[in-house]
Amino acid sequence: MTAALTTAASELAEGRWSWPIPADLHDADVVLREAEVTAISELGLENLRRLKRHDPQALGWAAIRWLLRPLELADGSLDAPPTSHRRRAMADATALLLLRCAQTRRAFWGWTAAEWVNVLGADQTGFRQSAPAWADDAVRSYVANHAYLLGGFNEFHRLGSFQRLPLAWRIFGRTRVDEEIKKVRAVLAGWGYRLGQDDDKLLPMVICQLFLLNRSPHLEDLATDLFDRVRTERLFGNGARLNTLHAVQRAVADLGFCRPPVLTTGGATAKAGGAPQVWTQWVERWHATSTLTPNTRNGTRSILLKIGRWAAAEQPQATDPAAWTRQTCAALAAALDRMNVGDFAERTVGLKERMGKPLEASSKASQLAAVRTFFRDCQEWEWLPRRFDPQRALATPRSIAALLGPNPRVIADDIWAKLLWAGLNLTADDLPVTQASLFYPLQLVRAVTLTWLFSGQRSDEIARLRVGCIRWQHDGQTIRGDATDVLAQDAVCLLDVPTHKTGTAFTKPIDPLMGEAIEAWQAIRPAQPTMVDSRTGEHADFLFAFRARRVPSTYINSTIIPLLCRKAGVPTADVRGNITSHRARSTIASQLYNAKEPMTLFELQAWLGRRSPQSTQFYAKITPTTLTKAYDDAGYFQRNVRTIEVLIDRAAVESGAAAAGEPWQYYDLGHGFCNYTFFEQCPHRMACAKCDSYTPKDSSKALLLEAKDNLQRMLAAVPLTDDERAAVDDGQAALDQLLERLADVPTPSGATPRRIGIPAQATLLPVIAVNQKPT
Incomplete structure (x- = not known):
């Protein structure tokens, strides 16, 4: 490299880079004449590799001078100190190109992209197979320099694993390239990207490939069309590079040089x-x-x-x-x-x-x-x-x-309790690990998890929560959530829910544990650019955003739920199907509806943000336990069946007197005994008209009966009509009405109460005679 070329390269490194090779430098003719092919052959491999051009009078060198001049200028424009290793690699690269020119009988600036790929190889292995044994990987790298500067080749995506960063350093200048990369790193690091770390290699590779494609090492020259072309023509291979490309475009857009990338849905x-x-x-x-x-x-x-x-x-x-x-x-x-x-x-x-x-x-x-x-x-x-x-x-x-209706797929209480425990005890060891270690910080994952477990909101509503959505109140007064305030022990935590699927924005109370988790994430959350809310169309500062992207609404189903199930030791599916994000909404609503002091349907409607009580029923389900308790409290069986004490005279049965028609079974009415065998069918059973089957307790016969030693006492269930039930439970007025209706109804002896002479009004039956059947 001459001193003049070195000085020119140094000057270029300080200012804006420009193309170092004049467009009219080489001859327009690309076909080698026979004398030039012969000269390359006569110089031989040894001279070509040593590049003995110090004797310009030598016939062979003079004949190919028009091929050497562009190569010398390209080598001189590179930002590479002239070490012995580099000089040898550059000489070998020149020798390889001259040999290929002789083989193809065409100058290298006329080669097609396919011919350059044939020389460089689809990968390092392909290059070694087609190149001479003395051409190593360093030679391939310098051949790529000439391909780019002299041959117009920039399809480096066809070369497999290729060191694009060293190539860009040599062509554009190391200082200039590093400064441009540093600008992108600064933007991404501010958003929480780990791409901003100094040991990252993927980001420089992507940026350098963009520079090479664009033939400029300046970020301001990276237009939106270039990014669109890279995606359309699939110039970057795998998903990791495309993700990095997305991040680079966002950073360049933030610097004001292009438009941000547009995310399109698969549908x-x-x-x-x-x-x-x-x-x-x-x-x-x-x-x-x-x-x-x-x-x-x-x-x-x-x-x-x-x-x-x-x-x-x-x-x-x-x-x-x-x-x-x-x-x-x-x-x-x-x-x-x-x-x-x-x-x-x-x-x-x-x-x-x-x-x-x-x-x-x-x-x-x-x-x-x-x-x-x-x-x-x-x-x-x-x-x-x-x-x-x-x-x-x-x-x-x-x-x-007719087959549609409320059918919330509630998660069983025991499984939900385990998931809740797993969420409250989440640690960094539980998080999924990617190639770049943890994708999201623990505070973010914990905040998303507790929001799902406590808020009862849809997954897209959780993903669309705004920064500052948590507010604290005490005695109706708002409390600031910063470090200078000490929250009262009984402070109320409120969550501001944005406009959602079925209604406008609203505020609801939530558990303070969720509020504390969200504030812990907000305390370390990197500043993020505002993003468009797809539902409202407004630019919003989303709470759950990281690396300039909103946490997707699918993150709960794809990552959070499997993570919690694995930690809690429960399957990801139950008898009602897979455990999904929306099932938490039904589970929380049902638990609030079945609590010891439950929410009313209207309160639950307001807490869920539903438009009507009817739609709220699709989320709240009465549990069998609550329904059982309500059924028992209603006393359906006890309302229709009562037990009455029955005395069995075993002596009468054993002596045969019962077979002869003597009474042997006595129903205790409290005020007397009834020995009518078909007592359950007697219309006067709970309002006795004191017929021949009746024995009052104040008589000597009743006293003798109770004094017998061989009496067997038992309880008999008696179904009651509504009037009889009212007579037993509701008091004197109901009994009087029952007696009035029974005044002309025959008793077991055949006579009616009116004929017997018993007045229609009577004393209320003692409660001790009719008891509720024990459960």
Whole structure:
């Protein structure tokens, strides 16, 4: 390297980099003449490797001077101290290129990208196999320099594992490249990325490849089109590099040089395979116009494409929505009622054991609702003629609607208690470990976990919580949550829930443990850029955000629940199905509804943020224990059956007097005894008219009866009518009314109370005679 070239490279390193090779430096002719091929052959491998160009009068060197000049200028522009090892590698790289020029009879600046890949090899192994034995990996690296500077080659993604950072250092200058990388590191480190650590290698590799593709080492030159091109042409291989590319674009966008990356959902970009073209066009038009949330819109789109495939197979005349009639709607309802899982689906991956089973009632109803929404909107927007009313023609059939109703899949109390214990005792050792160690900090994982266990919110609502959503109150006064305040022991923790699926924002009380976990995360949370709330469209500072990304709503199902189940030693599924994030909402609601001092349905409605008590019933379920207690308290059996003491005269039975018609069984009425055998059928049994079967207790006969030693006492269950039950339980007035109605009813002896002469009014029966049956 000459002194002039060294000085020029140093000056370039200090300012803005520019392309070091003049465009018109080399001859436009790329074909080697015979004399030049002969000169390379005569110089031989030894001279070419030593690069003995010090004798310019030598015939061989003079003949190939036009090939050597670009190589010398490219070597001189590199930011690489001229050590002996580098000089040898550069000389070997030049020798290799001159030999290939002689073989191909073409100058290297005219080689195609495929020819450069053939020289460099698809990987290091490929290079060693095609290159001479003396060409090592260092030679390959310097050949790549010439390919980039002289041959216009920048398809380094085709070279396998390649050291892009050293290459960028040599071409653009080490100081300049490191300074640009440091800017990106600073932004990402502020967001919590571990890419900002000095020992990281993936970030510099991605940035350097972008620099090489863009032919500029300046961040301000990284336009949005470049990032889009990298993704579209798949110039970066695996997922880790794409994730890093996403992070780099976010950082460059934060610096103001490009637009941030756009995240697209799978439903919005999924191919509409199999559906008729005209039907697909209508569905895509509806999808682009609808104002439903992205997830709902994408789910409806998938259902509509399935219906289009059904129409193509079963109703070919209805592949155009404009041709639909009430008869088509009826045919669809009938087909859905008989359809199985996987029918008319484009992809069946993931259905597994569900494949071929009948659709559940909820699936049938939701698919009808999707078609109903589509036709309702198209008619409202005057795209389609009003040939039928979607609300009536596509209404859920009564047979399907009858199978729908509140059925919260509550998690059993013992399993939920174990999951709660696991969440409260979460440690760093429990967290999943990736190649980059822990992806999320423990404080973030713990805050998300306790929010799921205590808040009773949907997973997307948890993911959309804002910074500062926790507030503390004591005696109705707001308490600041910073370190200067000491929270009262009985302080109330409030959670501000953003606009959600069924309503506007609201505030609810939650357990202080959850509030403390959220504040612990907020205390260490790195500053994050604001992100768009897909539901409201506003820019929000999300609480659960890290590395410039919001924690996805699927994180609870995919990571938190398996983690807790593993720690608690419980399966991830029970008899009601998989344990999912939404089942926690039903479990918490049911426990609050069945507590010792339960919430009312209206209080639970406000706590859950539901619009109506009817919809709240889909989350709250009365437990069998609570229902049993309520049933016992109602006293259904005791209300209709009472026990009465019965005296059995064993002497009368043993002596045979009972067979001769003598009384042997006496029902204790409190004020006397009744020996009527069919006592349970006597209409006067609880309001005795004192007929021949009656013996008052104040008589000598009753005293003699009670004095017998061989009496056997037992209790007999007697079913009571409502009037008899009221006479026993409700007092004198009810008894008087019963006696009045029985005044002309015959007694077991045949006479009525009125004939016997017993007044209709009587004294209230003693309570001791009729007792509740012990349980």
